[in-house]
Amino acid sequence: MSELGSIVDKVRTKNAGPFWLTIDIFCGSPSVFERVARGVDVDQIASLFHVSARTVKRFDIPDLNVIKFSLPRPAIQGTVSDRDMHGAGWGPLVAEIEVA
Amino acid sequence: MTRVLIPAGALGLGYDPDALARGIAAKPDLIAIDGGSTDSGPSYLGRGVSKYARASTKAEWAGLIAARAKAGCPLVIGTAGTCGADSTVDWLYDITVEILAEQGLHAKIAVLKSGQSAERIKAALAAGGVTPLPAAPPIDDAVIDSCTNIVALAGAEQIAACLNTGADIVIAGRTTDTAIIAALPLMRGDDAGAAWHSAKIGECGSLCSTMPQSGVIQIDTDATGFTVEPLAKGARCTPHTVSAHMLYENSDPFILYEPGGHLDVTRTRYTALDATRVRGEGSVWHPSERYTVKLEGARIAGYQTILLTLVRDRRYVENIRAWCDDIQARHAARVRDRMGLTDADFTVELRLIGVDATLGVVEARHVTPTEVGVLAIVTAESQARAGEIAKMINPLLLHHGLTDEEEMPTFAFPFSPAEIDRGAAWEFCLNHVMTLSDPMEAFTLEVSDV
Numbered sequence: 327m328s329e330l331g332s333i334v335d336k337v338r339t340k341n342a343g344p345f346w347l348t349i350d351i352f353c354g355s356p357s358v359f360e361r362v363a364r365g366v367d368v369d370q371i372a373s374l375f376h377v378s379a380r381t382v383k384r385f386d387i388p389d390l391n392v393i394k395f396s397l398p399r400p401a402i403q404g405t406v407s408d409r410d411m412h413g414a415g416w417g418p419l420v421a422e423i424e425v426a
Numbered sequence: 427m428t429r430v431l432i433p434a435g436a437l438g439l440g441y442d443p444d445a446l447a448r449g450i451a452a453k454p455d456l457i458a459i460d461g462g463s464t465d466s467g468p469s470y471l472g473r474g475v476s477k478y479a480r481a482s483t484k485a486e487w488a489g490l491i492a493a494r495a496k497a498g499c500p501l502v503i504g505t506a507g508t509c510g511a512d513s514t515v516d517w518l519y520d521i522t523v524e525i526l527a528e529q530g531l532h533a534k535i536a537v538l539k540s541g542q543s544a545e546r547i548k549a550a551l552a553a554g555g556v557t558p559l560p561a562a563p564p565i566d567d568a569v570i571d572s573c574t575n576i577v578a579l580a581g582a583e584q585i586a587a588c589l590n591t592g593a594d595i596v597i598a599g600r601t602t603d604t605a606i607i608a609a610l611p612l613m614r615g616d617d618a619g620a621a622w623h624s625a626k627i628g629e630c631g632s633l634c635s636t637m638p639q640s641g642v643i644q645i646d647t648d649a650t651g652f653t654v655e656p657l658a659k660g661a662r663c664t665p666h667t668v669s670a671h672m673l674y675e676n677s678d679p680f681i682l683y684e685p686g687g688h689l690d691v692t693r694t695r696y697t698a699l700d701a702t703r704v705r706g707e708g709s710v711w712h713p714s715e716r717y718t719v720k721l722e723g724a725r726i727a728g729y730q731t732i733l734l735t736l737v738r739d740r741r742y743v744e745n746i747r748a749w750c751d752d753i754q755a756r757h758a759a760r761v762r763d764r765m766g767l768t769d770a771d772f773t774v775e776l777r778l779i780g781v782d783a784t785l786g787v788v789e790a791r792h793v794t795p796t797e798v799g800v801l802a803i804v805t806a807e808s809q810a811r812a813g814e815i816a817k818m819i820n821p822l823l824l825h826h827g828l829t830d831e832e833e834m835p836t837f838a839f840p841f842s843p844a845e846i847d848r849g850a851a852w853e854f855c856l857n858h859v860m861t862l863s864d865p866m867e868a869f870t871l872e873v874s875d876v
Contacts (some may be wrong), residue, residue, distance in 0.1 A: 345857045387667065409777070409784055416785065
């Protein structure tokens with residue numbers, strides 16, 4: 327097992343508008359892309375964010391060696407319960423997933 | 427062929443003046459820059475103000491107005507003043523008039539306003555003309571009435587109407603990021619897929635290049651595709667940097683919804699023309715049956731007062747959660763007893779900086795830090811009430827002991843007064859589209875010679 331952040335080029339989370347969060351995993355090479363594509367799934371992301379797996383969308387983009395997930399923001403941007411206006415703070419959480 | 431020069435991802439971020447000069451020398455047909463975004467949160471739209479300093483905005487806008495006069499082409503800004511409310515359009519208009527006077531220039535200015543009255547939105551809602559987007563909060567007339575500002579995102583059609591006036595400068599309220607760039611290529615009959623796709627690539631300026639901070643980007647569109655070129659020295663676009671930009675702040679990397687249709691880039695082919703320029707072909711625009719514009723609205727969710735206390739004592743750091751839980755319980759009881767309030771009248775959150783302040787319950791890493799910052803956030807229906815509730819938690823944050831049998835501790839307050847009134851807490855409350863029978867129906871356009 328390895329930490330996701332230690333095997334890929336970059337993990338980025340960002341607002342996709344005030345209501346959605348998007349996660350971009352830049353794998354850097356086809357072999358890492360294959361490993362992450364097999365090793366990280368929608369259920370894992372859903373449990374990491376404490377949300378239902380049905381709300382998580384996944385996009386595999388082999389041309390860019392990128393795996394992308396999008397989900398409704400855990401708190402709508404800027405609401406009283408929101409902790410991170412730009413949504414970038416979830417990146418380290420995703421980067422610390424253990425991947426086989 | 428249409429050439430659009432994009433000086434930066436937003437006015438206020440700065441741009442490279444040498445690269446801008448190269449762009450002007452290359453004879454653009456249009457200079458386009460975005461003025462805002464929702465990314466800084468709901469307060470700017472709620473209050474109808476810009477997040478950038480007036481002096482920064484004026485300095486950068488003055489540079490673009492001078493460059494425009496040299497280029498002899500129109501200059502367009504979308505989402506003026508961060509949120510694109512009518513008040514920020516007026517704000518930028520005043521700045522523009524000031525700059526023209528200072529530069530001894532005259533210009534024809536078209537002003538597009540995107541502000542929406544609650545009456546229009548309520549009528550559209552009643553007529554079935556307002557549709558929720560995925561993850562939209564529920565709305566009704568009361569929610570619409572509570573918004574201090576509602577804007578509709580203009581598309582290419584409204585920007586085209588502005589350009590058709592023959593304006594030298596277009597100051598637009600809320601628009602989609604892409605519309606200000608795509609409008610002219612579309613008017614001139616370039617490929618619609620290329621116009622929208624290149625606009626999405628260019629809307630953040632040089633973020634689509636190897637030097638994301640350098641600002642200036644040039645986009646050419648024609649009948650079959652588009653070419654993107656960064657203009658800062660040393661900046662390069664590669665098929666990877668350009669195609670990767672479709673990921674950015676986009677929940678779907680292949681589809682982009684705009685007023686009047688959607689862009690599909692699933693089959694786009696990206697080619698390196700040389701070391702710096704990239705060509706894109708094969709992007710497809712699908713017109714929609716209905717013409718819809720997205721709505722944004724913000725309202726006050728309450729008023730906040732915050733306090734910060736720093737806990738360095740190791741035994742307290744190790745038991746910080748229990749300490750906070752005890753403080754919250756005692757404080758809530760005092761607020762109920764002394765102010766006669768119920769739990770529904772206020773919220774108090776203690777965020778533990780150094781423990782899980784960024785992520786809250788989803789934090790998966792647990793270690794014992796050296797110290798903890800306890801950020802208390804009080805929210806209530808008025809500033810006075812939030813301040814009063816905050817003052818009541820002050821002695822607990824300063825002196826509360828883990829047990830009754832120990833000497834009274836004192837923790838570190840960095841400020842006096844300890845409580846800081848934060849003003850209104852704002853929230854976005856619309857994620858909907860509104861159907862229009864005519865694109866200009868919900869927008870106003872005024873032209874003046876200055």
